[in-house]
Amino acid sequence: MHVIPGEAFTRLTEGALAYDAIATGYDTQVEGDAWMRRVLHAHYARVFRPGQRVLDVGCGTGTDAIFLAKRGIRVVAIDFSPEMIAQAQAKIAAAGVADRVRTQVLAVEDIARLGGPFDGIISAFAGLNTLPDLGQFASSAETLVRPHGHLVLHMLNRFSLWELLGYLAHRNWPAARQVGRLRRREFTIGGRRVRHTLYFGRQAYGLFFANKFGMRACYSLGALRPPHTVNRIPRNVVRTLEWLDARTGAWPLLQNAGRFFVLDLERLPT
Numbered sequence: 001m002h003v004i005p006g007e008a009f010t011r012l013t014e015g016a017l018a019y020d021a022i023a024t025g026y027d028t029q030v031e032g033d034a035w036m037r038r039v040l041h042a043h044y045a046r047v048f049r050p051g052q053r054v055l056d057v058g059c060g061t062g063t064d065a066i067f068l069a070k071r072g073i074r075v076v077a078i079d080f081s082p083e084m085i086a087q088a089q090a091k092i093a094a095a096g097v098a099d100r101v102r103t104q105v106l107a108v109e110d111i112a113r114l115g116g117p118f119d120g121i122i123s124a125f126a127g128l129n130t131l132p133d134l135g136q137f138a139s140s141a142e143t144l145v146r147p148h149g150h151l152v153l154h155m156l157n158r159f160s161l162w163e164l165l166g167y168l169a170h171r172n173w174p175a176a177r178q179v180g181r182l183r184r185r186e187f188t189i190g191g192r193r194v195r196h197t198l199y200f201g202r203q204a205y206g207l208f209f210a211n212k213f214g215m216r217a218c219y220s221l222g223a224l225r226p227p228h229t230v231n232r233i234p235r236n237v238v239r240t241l242e243w244l245d246a247r248t249g250a251w252p253l254l255q256n257a258g259r260f261f262v263l264d265l266e267r268l269p270t
Contacts, residue, residue, distance in 0.1 A: 015080060015194055018189040018191075018192040018194050019080070019083070019190065020083040021083075022189060023061065026061050027063070027087075030125065035246075036154075036260065037124075039221060039246050040124055040154055040262070043264065044068060047120065047152065047264065048073055050072030051073070051074075052119035053117075054073055054120045055111065055121045056076070056077040056123070057122070058124070058125075058128065059078060059084070059103070060084050060124075061088050062087070062091045065092065066091060066092060066095045066097055066101070068122075069095070074101075075100060076114060076118075077102070077103045078105070079127075085103050108131060108136075109137075111137075111144065112143060115144075116145065119145075119146060119149045120145060120152065121141055121149075121150075123151075123152075123155075126154075126155055126156045128153060130194060130196060133197060137208075147270065149266070150216070151264070151267075153204075153262065153265070154221075154260055155204070155263075156196060157201070157220060157222075157257075157258050158182075158198040158199055158256075159179060159200070160179065160180075160222070160258065162226055164180075167179065183198055183199075185198060200256050201219075201255065201261035212268055214265065215263065215265055216265065217264035218250065218261065218264075219249030219255060219258075219261065220255050220256065220262075221245065221246075221260045221261070224241045224244050224245040225241045226241065
């Protein structure tokens with residue numbers, strides 16, 4: 001029997017309830033970042049091939065799992081929120097790919113139970129940021145992913161240029177000074193405060209993955225393209241910044257400036 005320590009149990013329960021609360025409206029909430037999802041999908045298309053088997057960690061409502069399944073990839077999609085899984089199952093059935101996607105309510109801490117091998121693991125839109133650290137996930141990924149398989153991890157970045165600019169525009173100097181300094185922050189999700197642990201991309205790689213994975217890519221998303229909540233910028237300018245954002249995120253001055261970062265890690269042969 002797997003026993004979860006009290007603090008971890010509380011964190012998992014609160015997190016699941018938070019995401020349960022927003023499950024039905026989640027897709028609408030993230031519509032503003034559809035451009036970011038398109039960049040991720042293009043990345044998935046480059047590294048995964050039809051016939052492969054991929055684990056989607058923190059699958060949410062199943063958007064990424066459906067994209068992969070439509071490309072002929074078999075997917076195991078897990079999330080700790082039962083309501084998110086329910087939404088995913090409905091979308092997967094409607095998309096006609098239920099034969100290629102298996103869903104399961106499961107915490108990230110328990111993915112080692114699934115058994116491998118997988119040709120890769122994906123995790124998008126900050127699901128991994130809700131973990132206190134990435135150590136256990138990295139160890140599980142090491143055992144689950146075959147040599148030369150890929151991890152494609154999309155996580156909240158520790159620093160955001162647009163967040164800094166927002167505070168400066170409102171002359172909130174104390175908040176501006178804190179941008180990028182805090183390793184842990186709380187965000188309100190579904191009326192509950194959910195703690196997130198924040199990293200820079202290369203920092204996360206060095207701390208948790210460097211021994212068993214090679215880094216194939218590290219880039220930011222959202223350094224140049226403004227968040228959808230910034231609505232004073234003309235649409236044509238936003239489109240131009242979006243185009244540039246998707247092509248310059250690996251540049252040294254921008255790699256640590258985005259709202260999110262993407263790590264593409266390749267499992268090294270043993």
